[in-house]
Amino acid sequence: MMVRALSLDLRTRLAAALKEGMTVRAAAKRFGVSAATAVCIGQLDRLGKGLMPAKIGG
Numbered sequence: 841m842m843v844r845a846l847s848l849d850l851r852t853r854l855a856a857a858l859k860e861g862m863t864v865r866a867a868a869k870r871f872g873v874s875a876a877t878a879v880c881i882g883q884l885d886r887l888g889k890g891l892m893p894a895k896i897g898g
Contacts, residue, residue, distance in 0.1 A: 845893030846873065846881075854878060855885035 850871060857867045858878070868878040884891055 843896055845896060846877070848891060848893070851881050851891040851893070854881050855891060858882040858885070 850873075854867055854871050854873070857870065858864065858881075862870070864878045864882065865875050868875045871878075881891065
């Protein structure tokens with residue numbers, strides 16, 4: 841199975857839900873991602889690093 845980055849739309853909606861006060865676990869369950877992914881996206885948003893997916897692989 842090949843790994844794919846999450847869409848920018850999904851990342852944006854997840855970050856918005858976290859900003860509105862939704863818990864990480866609830867947001868992860870709502871959008872069908874892991875809690876770790878939700879944490880990482882929330883951190884990127886809070887630090888202002890942008891939500892664009894990084895390059896996968898070499």
